[in-house]
Amino acid sequence: MGQILSQPSIRKDKEEELGLFSSYGVCSMQGWRTSMEDEHITLTSLLSALKSADIEEETKKFVDGLSKENKFLLEKLSFFTVFDGHGGDFVARFSGSNVGRILAVVVSEKYNEFLKEDRDVKDFPLSECLIEAFLKTDEELLEDKLSKLDHSGCTATSLLLDSLNKVLYCANAGDSRTVLATNGFAKNLSFDHKPTNIGEKTRIMQAGGFVESSRVNGNLALSRAIGDFEFKRNDKLPAEEQIVTAYPDIIAHDLNLDFDDFVILACDGIWDCLSSQECVNLVYYAIQQFPKDKEFSLAELSSIIIDVCCSPDAGGHGIGCDNMTMMVVALLKEGETLQLWKNRVLSKNIKLDEDANFVDYRKKIFNYYQFEDEQEFSVTRKSGKITFDNSGEEESEEKDIDMDADEAPGSRFRSGLHKQAGQSNKNRPGNEKTIQVPLSEILQLGGDGLTYDQNGMSYIKGDFLKVLGLAGANARFAQEDEDDEDMEEHNGDVKIEEVEEDEEKEKES
Known part of the structure; x- marks a missing residue:
């Protein structure tokens, strides 16, 4: 995928x-x-x-x-x-x-x-x-x-x-x-x-x-x-x-x-x-x-x-x-x-x-997912439903885009994340949680397989979620601005690797 x-x-x-x-x-x-x-x-x-x-x-x-x-x-x-x-x-x-x-x-x-x-x-x-x-x-x-x-x-x-x-x-x-x-x-x-x-x-x-x-x-x-x-x-x-x-x-x-x-x-x-x-x-x-x-x-x-x-x-x-x-x-x-x-x-x-x-x-396409009534489209539309006129929604959505994730100048498309810090996501099942944790705290608590991508997002798997009592939850982390020396200080306690797209595995339509 x-x-x-x-x-x-x-x-x-x-x-x-x-x-x-x-x-x-x-x-x-x-x-x-x-x-x-x-x-x-x-x-x-x-x-x-x-x-x-x-x-x-x-x-x-x-x-x-x-x-x-x-x-x-x-x-x-x-x-x-x-x-x-x-x-x-x-x-x-x-x-x-x-x-x-x-x-x-x-x-x-x-x-x-x-x-x-x-x-x-x-x-x-x-x-x-x-x-x-x-x-x-x-x-x-x-x-x-x-x-x-x-x-x-x-x-x-x-x-x-x-x-x-x-x-x-x-x-x-x-x-x-x-x-x-x-x-x-x-x-x-x-x-x-x-x-x-x-x-x-x-x-x-x-x-x-x-x-x-x-x-x-x-x-x-x-x-x-x-x-x-x-x-x-x-x-x-x-x-x-x-x-x-x-x-x-x-x-x-x-x-x-x-x-x-x-x-x-x-x-x-x-x-x-x-x-x-x-x-x-x-x-x-x-x-x-x-x-x-x-x-x-x-x-x-x-x-x-x-x-x-x-x-x-x-x-x-x-x-x-x-x-x-x-x-x-x-x-x-x-x-x-x-x-x-x-x-x-x-x-x-x-x-x-x-x-x-x-x-x-x-609902037929995503039959595994439990949608709330009139919130079927909340992942792409803030109203959660089709109105045939979402120009106002898109205008406010653009303000939420992570500007640090923009592509090179001249690009017709812009990368970025729709930030929802401090907001609950009504679309998620009750057994899932969304959290934000500074990178320094992640490193102190430990974890396996910490990675970060071109958009500045970090992902973690392993014992860290168990420490927080959130095993199986979907976690999302906001990465702190830390210099390379700070990163090296923690390398003895946690595995950190930068994600590089494997061209041989990523080729799919």
């Missing part, structure tokens, strides 16, 4: 935009993990990927040379992707910054050749463009000097909307997932790449690898990804036949806006908790429940589903403890606003099961 915090970092990054052919809302949350390794791309027009202020001079010259036909095609394409990093965030961040540009260049170059052949635009192979873009991302990573020192990777699930020909293309590598909602039903546009799948296992073994404990070489819990170059070292095999490959599966869907309503893209942190149909049900339910007096928000819908999936504690089996990114893309008719789209969906009167609601699904 990887290292987790004693309390989740619940700050959410949201964004949304209305395009000509689609509207999206996305929300990302670090959650219980010690760092954020998710990324995403949201381009309502693929042409905008070539107009970024930070593109290289070579790309700018390429853009200047684009024909009107080329620009017209790129304007009619929308591109959305969720990247789920593992073993670090380098590859996910690189992908989030570059895959859109790479795809736009590939489409433009292939379209130039296509036009010379005087063929019907409906025959233009966008699926081939997606495959080439994924593989070229690996190639560019290998050219990057920093990537040679990095061992991370990321899954990628993408939606390319061709509004000219009314076709959806999904490119998927890994165990993130894209799902289409059509008249209340879920249609998977991607399928999870797990090492135990017969086709994936066959490729892994033929490339010289093995599957152990449902993992590639006993390590990686997925079988396709961008990066992960230690699994791509067989010089005798092409990229698509390596132990782990970035080669995506492509599924195309002919769009019918009388039936097709929206598309969900999410990392496996969501799909570990909800089935495709359950997630689709919650989006329909949220649309039906959204207050008429509030501005409709796809980002808020995404945020609510993250709330449903975020574990109420760290005592389960790791379910709900991952980074989470959730994106909803509304499929618009020509000239349709988001409000008109919402009304169109509501007019279908989609019938949902009685238990298809936020509270019942949350």
Whole structure:
């Protein structure tokens, strides 16, 4: 499962935009993990990927040379992707910054050749463009000097909307997932790449690898990804036949806006908790429940589903403890606003099961946990319940974030802990206690396995809890500022070790 915090970092990054052919809302949350390794791309027009202020001079010259036909095609394409990093965030961040540009260049170059052949635009192979873009991302990573020192990777699930020909293309590598909602039903546009799948296992073994404990070489819990170059070292095999490959599966869907309503893209942190149909049900339910007096928000819908999936504690089996990114893309008719789209969906009167609601699904996912009434969401929302408007809550939550745990400047995501010092946590079972103890007192009392992480949080196991009469309790400690000499004085009485992430064990989606 990887290292987790004693309390989740619940700050959410949201964004949304209305395009000509689609509207999206996305929300990302670090959650219980010690760092954020998710990324995403949201381009309502693929042409905008070539107009970024930070593109290289070579790309700018390429853009200047684009024909009107080329620009017209790129304007009619929308591109959305969720990247789920593992073993670090380098590859996910690189992908989030570059895959859109790479795809736009590939489409433009292939379209130039296509036009010379005087063929019907409906025959233009966008699926081939997606495959080439994924593989070229690996190639560019290998050219990057920093990537040679990095061992991370990321899954990628993408939606390319061709509004000219009314076709959806999904490119998927890994165990993130894209799902289409059509008249209340879920249609998977991607399928999870797990090492135990017969086709994936066959490729892994033929490339010289093995599957152990449902993992590639006993390590990686997925079988396709961008990066992960230690699994791509067989010089005798092409990229698509390596132990782990970035080669995506492509599924195309002919769009019918009388039936097709929206598309969900999410990392496996969501799909570990909800089935495709359950997630689709919650989006329909949220649309039906959204207050008429509030501005409709796809980002808020995404945020609510993250709330449903975020574990109420760290005592389960790791379910709900991952980074989470959730994106909803509304499929618009020509000239349709988001409000008109919402009304169109509501007019279908989609019938949902009685238990298809936020509270019942949350209780179903975490059936081991005893929730208090109207406090089911207290781990992520201070009100403890869904209100469809938590802007005030998030504003006060940001003040509670541990500012010392911020990531490097320029980071889109901020690490940190939601401090609750001096407050009882109503969500915890009665036999659990939360305490804060200065490090000096911990050292005086003794303990085994004292560690501290990048967020300044300390954890302890062994006899120390017995000393306090709290065996089996969840303990959380505030670390005092002590210099190295003070630490050394106590080293004879207690084992102190700094946690360093084991890259070989931490690689999981």
